[in-house]
Amino acid sequence: MSTETAGLQRYSLNGPTMGSRYSALFYAAPGLDTRGITERLAQAVAQVEQQMSGWSPESDLNRLNAAPRHRWISVPRELMKVITTALRVSEQSRGAFEIAVGDLVQGWGFGPALRPLELPALRELRRQPRFPAGKALVLEPRRHRLRKRGKVRLDLNGIAKGFGVDELARALDAAGIRAYLVGIDGEMRARGRKPNGQPWTVAVEKPLRGERQVMGVMTLENAAIATSGDYRQWVEIAGQSYAHTLDPATGAPLKNQLAAVSVVASCMLADAWATALLVLGEVEGPRLARERGMDALFVIRDGTRWREVFIIGGQLQAEIEAR
Numbered sequence: 509m510s511t512e513t514a515g516l517q518r519y520s521l522n523g524p525t526m527g528s529r530y531s532a533l534f535y536a537a538p539g540l541d542t543r544g545i546t547e548r549l550a551q552a553v554a555q556v557e558q559q560m561s562g563w564s565p566e567s568d569l570n571r572l573n574a575a576p577r578h579r580w581i582s583v584p585r586e587l588m589k590v591i592t593t594a595l596r597v598s599e600q601s602r603g604a605f606e607i608a609v610g611d612l613v614q615g616w617g618f619g620p621a622l623r624p625l626e627l628p629a630l631r632e633l634r635r636q637p638r639f640p641a642g643k644a645l646v647l648e649p650r651r652h653r654l655r656k657r658g659k660v661r662l663d664l665n666g667i668a669k670g671f672g673v674d675e676l677a678r679a680l681d682a683a684g685i686r687a688y689l690v691g692i693d694g695e696m697r698a699r700g701r702k703p704n705g706q707p708w709t710v711a712v713e714k715p716l717r718g719e720r721q722v723m724g725v726m727t728l729e730n731a732a733i734a735t736s737g738d739y740r741q742w743v744e745i746a747g748q749s750y751a752h753t754l755d756p757a758t759g760a761p762l763k764n765q766l767a768a769v770s771v772v773a774s775c776m777l778a779d780a781w782a783t784a785l786l787v788l789g790e791v792e793g794p795r796l797a798r799e800r801g802m803d804a805l806f807v808i809r810d811g812t813r814w815r816e817v818f819i820i821g822g823q824l825q826a827e828i829e830a831r
Contacts, residue, residue, distance in 0.1 A: 516703045521546055525553035525692060526561070526669055530676055534688035535703055548679040553672050553692070559587045560668040562610065563620045572654075573610060573661050582653045590664060590671050592649055593776060595642050597667075601784035601796065606756035608641040610661030616761065617743040618752045619663070624743050634759035670734050670779025673697045677732075677775075689728070697732035697775045715767035715807055715814065723807070723816075732775035736782035737768030737807070755787055764789035765809045772803040798822045 516535040519542055523530055530553050532545075561567040568587050575581045583591075597605045610619070615633045617624030625633065644660040647653075669692050676690040677697045687700035689708045698708040707727040714723040715737050726733060738751035750761040769785045771778040781802065785793035790808045794817055797804040801822035808815045818825040 521549060523550055523553070526557060526672060527563070528693035530672070530690070530692045532676060532680065532688060532690045534680060534685045536685060545680070545683050545685070548683055549676055552675040552679040555586070556668060556672040556675055559584050560590060560664045560671070562613070562663055562665065569662060569664060572656075575656065577656045577658060580648075580653045580655045582651075585652055586671070586675075588647070588649055588652050588654070590667055590776065591641075591645070591654070591662070592647065594664070594667050594780060595645070595647075597777070597780040597784060598640065598642055600800070601781070601788065603640060603756055604787040605666065605780050605784035606640055607662045607664055607666070608639065608644055608660045609754055609756060609759075610663040612754055612759050613663045613665065614661075616750065616752075616754065617745075618665075618741065618754075624745050627746055630745075630760075638759070640756070666736075666783040667776060667780040669693065670695050670732070670775040670777070673732065673734075673775040673779075695732070695734040695775055695779055696728065698728035699730055701729055712770060712805065713768075715809075723814075726770070726772075726805075728772075731772050732778050733770055733772050734775055734778035734782045735768055735770040736779075736786045738762065738766070738786075753783060753786055762787060762789075766790050766793060766806060767809045767814060768807040769793060770805040771797075794819060794824075798824065 517538040519534050519536060521532045521542060532549055559568040562569060568583055572581050572583060594607045613619045615625045615630055639658055639660060641662065644656060644658050646655050646657060673690055673692050673695045674697060680688050689696060689698045696710050701707050707729040709725050709727055710733055711722045712724045712726055714721045736753060741752035743750050753762050755762050766786050766789055769782045771782045773781065785797060785804060788796060794806055797819045802819060804819045806817040815827060817827050
């Protein structure tokens with residue numbers, strides 16, 4: 509699909525990945541044969557799935573999860589990069605972002621399991637001794653290998669999709685595309701501007717379950733945005749609804765007033781930090797974002813309304829009531 513703008517042609521490509529779809533919008537010379545680019549994009553996301561999927565028994569992540577303790581396991585360079593980044597965000601977020609939660613994700617029904625555990629089994633799972641990934645893993649990044657000190661099951665759902673978007677961007681860079689917007693299910697990364705000089709625009713959704721409405725629009729230029737919220741995925745257990753983001757401190761789904769957090773950074777970092785700030789909640793999340801000089805939007809539930817808190821470069825820009 510394409511349209512012409514200022515002598516350049518607009519191309520739109522997409523395909524399946526990670527239980528969703530990737531998209532790529534870009535401008536290039538008219539008549540471009542997109543078959544090679546389509547193949548690059550498909551290979552980029554397929555590699556991320558092969559390495560980091562918690563759903564595929566044959567993925568490198570699940571091979572690592574199944575490995576015995578104390579045995580060195582070689583992993584691909586990209587997977588090592590994602591794990592290393594995850595551990596750094598975990599430390600910087602004071603444990604709010606944690607990848608050693610694979611058993612909890614599975615138990616609550618957000619992984620490959622057919623259904624969540626019953627509440628008594630979930631309580632027992634939460635009582636089991638737990639170690640953060642930073643203590644459970646020993647890494648040798650330069651040799652692309654690691655070993656587990658203890659029993660641990662990793663889950664990369666909070667960072668792998670963002671890394672996948674960054675890989676889509678690298679695929680277009682390698683193809684010589686200089687203006688594009690790529691994304692996977694709302695995690696977006698932009699390069700350059702449109703031919704008319706305008707930046708790319710990305711819709712920010714209202715945090716509503718079961719429907720999609722636009723709350724506002726953000727512009728992107730040589731940046732990425734990722735959003736975490738409590739309204740996209742949830743499960744029903746014993747008549748109660750639970751959102752999919754887990755609090756590592758409690759081993760249970762979040763209970764705070766944050767409905768959504770959007771972060772602007774590289775997409776991998778934005779993905780991880782959006783989750784971390786969501787876990788930290790409506791007070792500590794904005795506080796840490798300001799301390800770290802981040803660009804973030806917080807949507808806070810206030811009864812039947814929402815409040816939006818904008819932080820740019822670590823500075824509070826505005827706090828407004830949204831409808």
